[in-house]
Amino acid sequence: MGLDDKISNAAKEGVGKAKEGIGDATDNERLEAEGHKDQAVANAKQAGEHVKDAGKDVGDAFGR
Secondary structure, three states: OOOOHHHHHHHHHHHHHHHHHHHOOOHHHHHHHHHHHHHHHHHHHHHHHHHHHHHHHHHHHHHO
């Protein structure tokens, strides 16, 4: 996972958590749901990057 991807995903997750918190505090269900969505997208991207990293590690272990 590239550093830019890590930073971008962490920022997206942080924005999602903030939106969720603000939405919860203000009873704004739309904003809260948007925060959940942002976090889910960031987590999915992070998972995909971890899979790519694991595949690269396996390839490296077999001398590719």
